[in-house]
């Protein structure tokens with residue numbers, strides 16, 4: 001557990017920064033550097049659906065076929081960030 005970003009689902013091992021940063025500057029074990037910086041979400045107004053669209057676009061830009069991108073992003077609403085309103 002804890003190896004995936006709990007906001008976007010990216011494996012933290014793929015994060016070149018090793019994870020986002022907490023307010024005290026330590027590395028977050030829950031969120032990646034694309035989602036979380038200095039203890040704050042970089043997209044604080046996102047819903048799970050917004051995050052799915054955002055990730056689909058990012059993956060498509062990197063050349064991933066749409067159906068693959070969809071498989072990668074369909075689990076996003078189940079991640080920790082989206083469980084508490």
Ligand SMILES: [Zn+2]
Nearest residue numbers: 005008032035
């Ligand atoms: Zn993330």
